[in-house]
Amino acid sequence: MSFTPLPVHVRTARLVATAVARRSGVQEALLDEVRLAVGEACSRAVEAHRAHCPTEPVRIELTGTRGRFEVVVTDAAARDDDGALDHESDSSAAPGSGSDNGYPGADGSLDDPEALLPQGLGLAVIAGLADDVKISRTAAGLSIRMSWPSGDYTG
């Protein structure tokens, strides 16, 4: 499915994804992670579209096959500001592991309060939540593929 890149639609997208995950057999204990990871991916895509291509819809695919529930969020906003996580991610890429917590301004050194969190934080959160994450850049934009184990085997 696809939706107009408006922040108000992100909630709907994550609720739909959570509902489909539940029906696909994802354990209840994992549904919060699905909801948050999908929300992060959609938020990131919406922000990218609003900055670069506000008329283009954000695409999200929800599939449950071979014991996995998979979500793919694809944007159409070609840009180069997610370089730090432009690879197959793992949770070790998450900020916060360094002595300064990885946050510019955590020591009070920045003047702009809104510039305190690193770019790509949403991707780092996804990496910390999803059971399996693959982030790839296409000619059009960024594709975030994440999956969790599900009870159904339909493949």
Next chain:
Amino acid sequence: MDLKLDHHTKDGIEVVDVEGEIDVYTAPRLRELLIELVNSGHYQLVVNMEKVEFLDSTGLGVLVGGLKRVRAHDGSLDLVCTQERILKIFRITGLTKVFGIHDTVDEAITVRKSEK
């Protein structure tokens, strides 16, 4: 559920009660409230997140922005949260080391006052 915001003063500290979902759509409202409080001279803040049902990185950004603003005035911004689903995102991002996170508003106020 949408976002509900309220605030009141307790023992000289401004307590912000947040209820609902903090995401890319609603976070700007929380940001505006925190800015409004700081601009009106409230530099000791406790954000009560016990009724928050959802928090994403946009919300984290707003909280860190609020922290930065009060620190510019030698103030503080502490959080009240016991929900594992919310605490998890603070742990993933390492922000448990940045914020004081307490079980109750009273505890947050007591700890803050003892550090003054």
